[in-house]
Amino acid sequence: MRIGAAGEALSDAELVRRAQEGDELALGALVERHQDAAFRVALSLVGDPDLAQDVVQDAFVRAFRALGGFRGDAAFRTWLLTITANAARGTLRKRGRRRESSLDAVAPVASEGVDPEERAVVGDEAARARAMLEKLPEKQRLAVQLRVDEGLSFKEIGEVIGSSEGAARVNYFHGIHRLREWMER
């Protein structure tokens, strides 16, 4: 099967297999498919959009260097997001920086099919919800984000944030509980 512009028809496992054989198109398709998720994880950890882009670039380079040893025990996306989270923490440590909080310069993903009027009405509330998410402690924030934005299972979230499946679940529900409290104020 031929790879389309973004490899839409192929599964991650197939793209990874082809990438392991040196197929540049498959590599490109994996980048296209997972750049949003990687960027969100990086941004959540470093807080700065420019720095988050550096982290994403570093993470993909590291992931593709190690692709030969990737056996598919975890989903490619979970593996990549774990590498991204580690790269983000490493970047902050290296620079002796703390996470910043500046989502103003980041545009939300375009929500197709949403009425522009409705979008304007919910826009303020959505921005508020996102700002509240920013205030959660790191593991709760990442657990909520990875479950809601990326649809990861609690087991996969545990792999990314470095905890057990049970702890990931508690972090998620604790985060949601606090978000609801804050949003209802």
Place this chain on the structure above:
Amino acid sequence: MNVRCETAREMIPDLVGGRLSGSEASRITAHLDTCEACRAEADVLRLLFTSRPGAPAGLALRVRGAVHRDRGSARRPWWGLAAAAVAVLALGIGVASRSTTAARVTVPEFVAEGSGASIWLTDDGMIAGAPALDGLSDEALRALLDELGSGGTGGTA
């Protein structure tokens, strides 16, 4: 079939993310119609999902370029490696021919201080009141979950 709050709350993220099949989505939506607490949770999660940030334009191109360069450098021809080996050898001879009483190199202490574990993460958690969960048993985690689930017991549908 009735859906319990516990089940609904686990699946709400997939509902708002459009990741459920038609029948699964119908089951959860029917539950939300009769459960105010779960509906409120779904509203918050929907707001989060619709405002999720996307990668800036041009990032994919930049990443692909970096990956391409990195793979290119990993595939240097044999004469490239040979040249590198000669350079290392020359450097080694140069170092060996220097006085053996050369001054010791001092490593600044702040480097060691900066290499510690992610102290700020702990700090972040402490400021925001994050619980330390990693050392807890499954039983203790379940008890915590029960406690957190108290806001979503609006009934079954």
